[in-house]
Amino acid sequence: MTAPRDRVPGDxxxxxxxxxxxxxxxxxxxxGGSTVGPLVRPYTMTKGRTRPxxxxxxxxxxxxxxxxxxxxxxxxxxxxxxxxxxxxRPVSVAEVSARLDIPLTVVRVLLSDLLAEGDLxxxxxxxxxxxxxxxxxxxxxDGIRRL
Amino acid sequence: xxxADSDTQPTEAIPHAVKIIVAGGFGAxxxxxxxxxxxxxxxxxxxxxxxxxxxVDDLGGVEEKTTTTVALDFGRxxxxxxxxxxxxxxxxxxxxWFMWEELAAxxxxxVVLADTRRLDTCFHAVDFFERKGVPFIVAVNRFEGSTxxxxxxVREALDVPENVPVVAxxxxxxxxxxxxxxxxxxxxxxxxxxxxSG
Numbered sequence: 001m002t003a004p005r006d007r008v009p010g011d012x013x014x015x016x017x018x019x020x021x022x023x024x025x026x027x028x029x030x031x032g033g034s035t036v037g038p039l040v041r042p043y044t045m046t047k048g049r050t051r052p053x054x055x056x057x058x059x060x061x062x063x064x065x066x067x068x069x070x071x072x073x074x075x076x077x078x079x080x081x082x083x084x085x086x087x088x089r090p091v092s093v094a095e096v097s098a099r100l101d102i103p104l105t106v107v108r109v110l111l112s113d114l115l116a117e118g119d120l121x122x123x124x125x126x127x128x129x130x131x132x133x134x135x136x137x138x139x140x141x142d143g144i145r146r147l
Numbered sequence: 148x149x150x151a152d153s154d155t156q157p158t159e160a161i162p163h164a165v166k167i168i169v170a171g172g173f174g175a176x177x178x179x180x181x182x183x184x185x186x187x188x189x190x191x192x193x194x195x196x197x198x199x200x201x202x203v204d205d206l207g208g209v210e211e212k213t214t215t216t217v218a219l220d221f222g223r224x225x226x227x228x229x230x231x232x233x234x235x236x237x238x239x240x241x242x243x244w245f246m247w248e249e250l251a252a253x254x255x256x257x258v259v260l261a262d263t264r265r266l267d268t269c270f271h272a273v274d275f276f277e278r279k280g281v282p283f284i285v286a287v288n289r290f291e292g293s294t295x296x297x298x299x300x301v302r303e304a305l306d307v308p309e310n311v312p313v314v315a316x317x318x319x320x321x322x323x324x325x326x327x328x329x330x331x332x333x334x335x336x337x338x339x340x341x342x343x344s345g
Contacts, residue, residue: 061192061219061249062164062233090161092233094221098190103216105195123161132165132255134339136230140165140255141332143226147184147325 045079045102046109055122056112061104064090065111065120073119079110084119166233167331168250168281171260172268173239176288178220180260180318181234184325185222189236192219194246217243219250237272247275256335257283258327260318263296266304273305282335286316286327310338 043050052059059065067087076084082100091099097107114120132140169177182189194217220236232255238246251257259272269285276283287301296304298313307313314330317323 060253061235062166062231062253064161064164064231066161090231092164092223092231094192094219094233094235095190095223097192098221103193103195121161123163132163134336136163136165137255137332137336137339139230140226140232141329141336143224143230143232144184144325144328144332147224147321 043106045077046106049109050105052108052112053116054112055115056108059093059108059111059122061094062092063122064092065096065115065122066090068119068121071119076119077110080114080119083107083110083114087120090123160229162229162231164231164233165255166235166250166253167328168235168237168254168257169260170237170247170257170269170272170276170283171288172262172265172272175260175262175265175268176290176318177236177239177260180258180286180288180316180324180327181220181222181236183319183321183323184224184328185234186225187223189220189222192221193217194219215243217246219246251276251279251281254281256331257281258331259283259285260316261285261287261301261305262290262293263287263301264290264293266301269305273307282331282338284312284314284327284331284334286314286318286330289315289317 051057065087066089067084069088079100079102083096086096086099093104093107093111096102096111097104100107102110111120115122169180171177178189195214217238219238222234224232224234226232235250237243237250257272257276259269259276261269273283273285275281285301285305285307287296287298298315301307302311302313305313312330312334314327316327
């Protein structure tokens with residue numbers, strides 16, 4: 001009767017893994033006289049930048065990002081808009097990449113733009129060398145047992 | 148439109164995210180395990196690496212850049228309002244070692260899925276986690292038509308220390324996969340305690 005939450009058609013959380021040809025020719029735009037497909041040349045989305053700036057440099061695969069809800073602004077890039085729509089609730093960097101079918105390196109650059117603009121916020125991440133605290137581990141254990 | 152939630156919680160706390168790595172050779176059942184416990188259908192994210200390709204000396208030293216795409220499959224388990232657990236499968240091929248470094252950083256622990264038909268495919272994983280100090284357990288995945296080996300036989304073949312649990316698993320079964328994860332986190336907690344008490 002009730003489909004699992006993640007299988008509801010049209011749910012923005014559904015899918016996310018589109019084939020490399022998803023959208024086909026319709027996703028191909030013409031920029032500056034050359035044909036550009038977002039998945040063929042992912043760095044066009046970042047205007048050639050391959051490294052995130054500022055706090056974006058600390059974005060791990062599982063860093064959770066969430067949109068700052070009260071910010072409305074015109075003229076954002078479509079990719080930035082898409083990320084903000086997806087991040088209405090906390091979402092990991094890896095999920096943003098998978099759901100929007102944008103490679104991780106590119107997503108990191110786009111997220112760093114949004115962080116710099118104040119459109120996104122993130123939880124201050126502990127240093128990656130630090131293992132989770134004991135109480136977190138215990139909570140994870142209890143949570144898995146409840147599955 | 149803003150939901151009622153966002154009105155009552157203007158600065159909603161961002162949960163704490165933790166990750167567990169599911170490693171093993173190609174076809175060992177990593178994605179099967181992830182999907183059996185994940186609350187979402189496993190997702191796949193891609194990392195595009197541009198690297199200078201070596202070994203093209205035949206071309207007279209012409210440096211070529213090749214683009215390699217590495218897919219990472221992962222799932223998610225919401226532990227509570229404040230913790231989200233991600234399960235990441237490692238890329239199956241050895242040449243994607245650079246992704247393992249990133250996966251291992253800050254990981255809570257790892258499950259090495261062993262396929263007894265091809266035990267050699269998980270040597271690398273065992274070595275890697277030992278070297279990185281990432282706590283791990285070995286889960287021997289059951290496959291149709293594979294000879295049943297005891298946990299001890301597998302432990303010996305993989306040269307895994309006594310304190311590392313080796314358990315049997317059926318990655319297709321949610322209950323079994325769940326037990327594997329319980330075993331791992333219990334092992335992590337135990338190791339932590341042992342380290343603290345000297």
